[in-house]
Amino acid sequence: MNLLDRINARQFNVAVVGLGYVGLPLAVEFAKAGITTHGIDVDPRKVESLAAGKNYIQDISDDLVADVIGRGLLSATSDFSVVADADVIYICVPTPFTPNKEPDISYILQAAESIAKHLRGGQCIILKSTTFPNTTEGYVQPILERDGKKVGIDFHLAFSPERIDPGNKTWHTTNTPIVVGGVTRECTVVAAAANRVIIEKVIEVSGPKVAEMEKLLENIFRSVNIALVNELAQLCDRMGGVNIWEVVEAAATKPFGFMPFFPGPGIGGHCILIDPYYLSWLAREHDFVTNFITLAAEVNESMPYYVQRMVLQHIAHLPVALKDAKILVFGVAFKRDVDDLRHSPALKVMELLTQDGAGRINYIDPFIPKIEIFGKTMNALDYSDELVAEADLVLITTDHTLFDYERIVANAKVVIDTRNATRKVAAGREKIHLLGDGQCIR
Ligand SMILES: NC(=O)c1ccc[n+]([C@@H]2O[C@H](COP(=O)([O-])OP(=O)(O)OC[C@H]3O[C@@H](n4cnc5c(N)ncnc54)[C@H](O)[C@@H]3O)[C@@H](O)[C@H]2O)c1
Known part of the structure; x- marks a missing residue:
C-alpha cells in the first residue's frame, strides 16, 4: 500500500x-x-x-x-x-x-x-x-x-x-x-x-509559497487593523470627547465590510508581533519596502510607551512620588485567559515604569506565577480587596475573564483600563480611565 x-x-x-x-x-x-x-x-x-x-x-x-x-x-x-x-x-x-x-x-x-x-x-x-x-x-x-x-x-x-x-x-x-x-x-x-x-x-x-504567504497575510491583516484602531484611540484621547470603544462598537453594527478590532497596550505573543517582520525582511531582498507592515509595527510597538505616559500622567496628579506610588497591575499574560508571557506588552509597561523610577509595582495574574523585570524576580500576588484599596493606581493590562472587575473598581482609587475590561461595571465609573476614551491624554 x-x-x-x-x-x-x-x-x-x-x-x-x-x-x-x-x-x-x-x-x-x-x-x-x-x-x-x-x-x-x-x-x-x-x-x-x-x-x-x-x-x-x-x-x-x-x-x-x-x-x-x-x-x-x-x-x-x-x-x-x-x-x-x-x-x-x-x-x-x-x-x-x-x-x-x-x-x-x-x-x-x-x-x-x-x-x-x-x-x-x-x-x-x-x-x-x-x-x-x-x-x-x-x-x-x-x-x-x-x-x-x-x-x-x-x-x-x-x-x-x-x-x-x-x-x-x-x-x-x-x-x-x-x-x-x-x-x-x-x-x-x-x-x-x-x-x-x-x-x-x-x-x-x-504550493508551499502560497501557504507560507497566506499565513503571513493572516497575521499582517491583524497587525495592521490593530494598529489602525490603536492610532485612532490615541487620536480620540488627543481630541477629547470621543470614545474609541463606542466608535468601534457602533461601526461593528454594519453587517458587511467591517470587522471590529480593539485597541490595547500593544501586541505580544509568538505570532502577530513577530511574523510580519519575516515578510518585510524578505521584501528588502527584492528592493521592496512593505510600508503597511512597518507602519503597523511602529504604532503597535509604541502602545506600551503610550500606556507608560498615561500612568505617569495620573501619578503626577497624586500626592505621592512615583518611587513611592503603589501601582497594582492586573494581567501580565500577553492576552486574555492564557498563560503565555512571550513578548507581553504588560511586561514592557512594567519595565518602562521601573526605568522611570517606579519602585512599588506589583501584579496579579493567576496564569503567571512569576515574572522577571530586569533580572529581578517578582511573584504574583493573590487578590485581596485590601491590596486594591491600598494601591495608588490600578492598571489593567490583560483582561482575564476571571478577574472581578466590579470588585476591583469598587475598591480602587484610580483604574487605568487599557482593554475596556471594566465596560460592564456600573458603579464607580468616575474612577476609570480607559485607553482611547477621549479623556486620558490631552
Ligand atoms: N502559539 C501559537 O498560538 C501559534 C499559532 C500559530 C502558529 N504558531 C507558530 O507555530 C510555531 C511553534 O510555535 P509554538 O507556540 O508552538 O512554540 P513553542 O515554543 O511553544 O514550542 C516549540 C517547541 O519546539 C521545541 N524545539 C525547538 N527546537 C527543536 C528541535 N530542533 N527539535 C525538536 N524540538 C524543538 C521547543 O523545545 C518547544 O517545546 C511557530 O512558528 C509559531 O509562529 C504558533
Missing part, C-alpha cells in the same frame, strides 16, 4: 517535532484518533512531563493526555531515531526573530537536519512553523535531499500553517480549517489527507 492509501486506511504513524503550543495539541489529536504518535522535543522537561502522563498546555485536557500516553498512543522523546518509524512528520518548532527583528529559522533548520538523518524514504514531512515564503523549498528541501533522496519521488514535503488560537473556546485544532501546499501535486494530496484525519476542513493550494 502506498502512503496515501495507508493514511486513508488509518494505517500510519505520526511524529511531531516540537511539543509546544502548536505541536502538543496536534500530537494529542492524532493519538486521540487512534494514530500512534511520537512526540519529539529537545526540551527534556517537556519530554519528562509527558512521559509521566502530565500535560503542560492549558487548552488540552489533563485526562486526555494521561489517557493517550497510558494507552501508548502518544510517546515523547528527544531521540530523533523514532522518525524512521513515522510516516508523516510534522515540524512545529519556534520561529522567533533576532534582537534586530530579522527572521531566525535556525530551529527549523536544526529540526530538518535531525529528521534528515533518520529519513527512510516514502514519508511525508509537513512544516507548520510560521515562516517566510520559500522556507520549505529553499531551505528545508535541500537538507532533506542532501543524501540523494528526491522530493516527490522518495519523500513528500508540504507547508501547512498552524492557526491555533490558545484560549479560544470555540475554534480549536480540529474545527479550524487549515491550508496546505505541497512541493508537488502528490505532496499536497498526501499532506492534505494526513491533515484530514484530524481536521474537518483542509484547503489545498498550489
